[in-house]
Amino acid sequence: MDENFLLQTDTAQNLYHRHAAKMPIFDYHCHIPPKDIAEDRQFENMAQIWLYGDHYKWRAMRANGVDERYCTGDASDWEKFEKWAETVPHTLRNPLYHWTHLELKRFFGIDKLLNSSTAKEIWDACNAKLQTPEYSVRNIIRMANVHTICTTDDPVDDLEYHRRIKASGFEVSILPAWRPDKAMAVENTEAFNLYVDKLAEVSNVAIDSFSGFMEAVEKRHQFFHDNGCRLSDHGLETAIAEDYTEKEVRDIFEKIRGGNDLTKVEMLKFKSCMLYEFGIMDHSRGWTQQFHLGALRNNSTRLFKQLGPDTGLDSIGDFEIARPLSKFLDKLDLQNKLAKTILYNLNPRDNELIATMIGNFQDGSVPGKMQFGSGWWFLDQKDGMEKQMNALSNLGLLSRFVGMLTDSRSFLSYPRHEYFRRTLCNLIGNDVENGEIPHDMKLLGEMVENICFYNAKAYFNFE
Numbered sequence: 001m002d003e004n005f006l007l008q009t010d011t012a013q014n015l016y017h018r019h020a021a022k023m024p025i026f027d028y029h030c031h032i033p034p035k036d037i038a039e040d041r042q043f044e045n046m047a048q049i050w051l052y053g054d055h056y057k058w059r060a061m062r063a064n065g066v067d068e069r070y071c072t073g074d075a076s077d078w079e080k081f082e083k084w085a086e087t088v089p090h091t092l093r094n095p096l097y098h099w100t101h102l103e104l105k106r107f108f109g110i111d112k113l114l115n116s117s118t119a120k121e122i123w124d125a126c127n128a129k130l131q132t133p134e135y136s137v138r139n140i141i142r143m144a145n146v147h148t149i150c151t152t153d154d155p156v157d158d159l160e161y162h163r164r165i166k167a168s169g170f171e172v173s174i175l176p177a178w179r180p181d182k183a184m185a186v187e188n189t190e191a192f193n194l195y196v197d198k199l200a201e202v203s204n205v206a207i208d209s210f211s212g213f214m215e216a217v218e219k220r221h222q223f224f225h226d227n228g229c230r231l232s233d234h235g236l237e238t239a240i241a242e243d244y245t246e247k248e249v250r251d252i253f254e255k256i257r258g259g260n261d262l263t264k265v266e267m268l269k270f271k272s273c274m275l276y277e278f279g280i281m282d283h284s285r286g287w288t289q290q291f292h293l294g295a296l297r298n299n300s301t302r303l304f305k306q307l308g309p310d311t312g313l314d315s316i317g318d319f320e321i322a323r324p325l326s327k328f329l330d331k332l333d334l335q336n337k338l339a340k341t342i343l344y345n346l347n348p349r350d351n352e353l354i355a356t357m358i359g360n361f362q363d364g365s366v367p368g369k370m371q372f373g374s375g376w377w378f379l380d381q382k383d384g385m386e387k388q389m390n391a392l393s394n395l396g397l398l399s400r401f402v403g404m405l406t407d408s409r410s411f412l413s414y415p416r417h418e419y420f421r422r423t424l425c426n427l428i429g430n431d432v433e434n435g436e437i438p439h440d441m442k443l444l445g446e447m448v449e450n451i452c453f454y455n456a457k458a459y460f461n462f463e
């Protein structure tokens with residue numbers, strides 16, 4: 001992993017070093033806690049900043065035969081790090097191997113490979129640095145040359161930490177993003193009702209009907225907007241676009257508020273209505289909407305009961321994507337209320353499907369209004385990124401792509417942008433060497449800079 005890591009041609013090397021490397025990072029979707037930025041948290045050790053909350057690493061450790069005690073359990077931080085270090089050599093050819101060493105190199109200047117014999121030395125060296133002020137959360141973000149970060153927040157969140165960050169004058173833009181999954185999670189009657197009660201409280205709206213519910217949601221959407229939010233995000237198996245009437249939705253809402261479980265059909269109608277209404281809200285305030293489609297979540301009941309969601313129990317699903325997605329987008333588009341939209345698929349089988357679906361709803365109002373999102377989650381690796389960019393190139397406009405995001409829960413994940421940029425430059429470099437695109441460094445350099453930064457900056461148009 002020298003300076004030309006992943007860059008197989010002279011053109012790729014030139015594009016990366018002269019154009020991509022200097023671009024700031026525009027991280028428009030991630031899961032890092034704004035609290036840590038507000039408090040400018042100082043991590044005590046590498047286990048805390050690296051292993052807590054990172055289900056990619058837990059999955060690798062479990063696959064390597066490591067007991068759960070060392071992944072999410074009560075082992076000490078050093079024991080957890082040691083088990084991770086023992087696992088790293090076994091991650092060869094998995095992106096974790098590259099990410100791990102890029103992160104050690106870029107943030108800590110460590111060139112050694114992590115394994116059981118280097119574990120203690122690397123642990124001590126990194127921890128000593130982490131405990132200095134230069135390695136506070138904000139300084140780590142500065143070190144990575146980050147321009148903007150969008151977190152992921154629930155509509156009932158008071159955004160207190162975002163306000164504190166803003167008031168502190170931190171020069172990196174830290175913006176909230178609206179993730180209203182719980183406002184349509186009607187599978188669990190009790191949890192949904194508790195959520196509606198909380199929503200009533202924070203919005204100061206008495207929710208005794210569906211219209212009260214929508215008034216409260218709308219108020220929160222405005223509140224998020226007032227706090228700089230311009231972006232929503234939805235985690236869905238697939239788009240939901242059943243037909244429904246207003247009366248049906250009002251009755252469904254009353255039924256669940258009365259403590260009664262909904263039928264499957266009622267759930268689908270309610271969710272279809274909410275998804276559409278969220279789309280209308282996003283359009284009305286000029287936001288971008290994101291859809292993360294295709295995860296089959298919480299597959300292991302045994303571990304789920306022990307650990308809860310987002311703990312590495314998810315995989316790629318095979319849902320019907322095209323027809324409901326088309327119906328959903330078309331309904332909004334028919335009324336000229338389709339917001340800028342980014343679609344992410346988890347099943348690589350759907351790459352061409354998504355790349356062609358976005359073409360249906362490009363309307364000439366904004367370059368790249370409909371976006372095919374960067375390789376997501378299991379596809380966030382060299383092969384997945386190349387396939388996503390090839391599908392987008394073949395069926396749409398790669399040059400208008402808003403590029404990479406970390407989608408991470410760790411403050412050390414920014415080298416994933418570097419990994420993406422190298423992969424992008426390498427793809428273009430290979431095309432030049434093959435004589436398929438011109439060796440026009442001005443044209444190519446601009447395209448690379450746009451995909452790394454300027455496209456996202458212009459597209460989201462945050463203040």
Ligand SMILES: [Zn+2]
Nearest residue numbers: 029030031407
């Ligand atoms: Zn995410």
